[in-house]
Amino acid sequence: MARIEITTEACKSCSYCVISCPKQCIEISDKVNSKGYLYAASVRPEDCIGCAMCAQICPESAIEVWR
């Protein structure tokens, strides 16, 4: 079981993780953080394979991955 953890306060809503996920299990949520950005969130966490592609591309190092 793989999972990711997103530091929502650091997210700037650039969507790079969304387009990089091979399983399409990250989406931009409709919630905002304290800076006013709609942050990315893990949807369908059961599909996550822990490839860490989202963490590699994330400019803010906001994603950490467990596998």
Next chain:
Amino acid sequence: MAEEKKVYTRTKGIIEGAVSGFCPGCMHSTIHKIIGEAAEELGQLDNLVRVEGVGCCGLGQFYVTCDETIAAHGRAGAVATGIKRSSPNSLVYTYQGDGDLAAIGLAETMSAANRGENFTVIFVNNGIYGMTGGQMAPTTLVGMKSTTTPGGRNPEEHGYPMHMSEILNQLTAPYYIERVSCDTPQHVIAARKAIKKAFQYQLDGKGYSIVEIVTSCPTNWGLDPLKSLDFLREKMFEEYPLGVFRDEGKKLK
């Protein structure tokens, strides 16, 4: 079921809990991250010295954990020369943008490369001046709009884009020249490898190494982060092809 293991951790090269001052989609913060990771892999995080140019790269001073100084505009090559010569065991790198390295600092860059100084240059090329408000840089593409070329860059009036890696490749002294990007996870991994290799060459005392990173500037290009990636792939990569220009270490084997 096997116990789960952390496979990707935030690098210690950037301040814990810090959020960078860069715009959404800017790859400066990606590059800070991979520099931290590369230094961490080499076990050199405590030994790292950073010399910053002026511009958006200056925002990194609030983001990285290593020792650093900010040089006068364009003079990072000269300052890094002094630091490396007086402290030869430190791992010194300069972090410069295209306006800093290719415009005002061209003389310092060329002179440091020509002397084969033993430090690493991280050159971030996004084809525009970022912090000052999107003016034309020497690396701006032909036809590309900026605040000082509102009708697009006209080669008859403003000249042609400068290819710094190709220009530096004409010199004898540089040891390692590579152009990479950060637009996909694969390219990020390749960029990290290139930076790690450049750091390793410096630790081995081989001489001048430069890693040019072609990136986007969503804010000043006037595009959203995803559209800026398309522009980067279609236009920037055509003008600035990725690849290794020189790798003396490989030649010897």
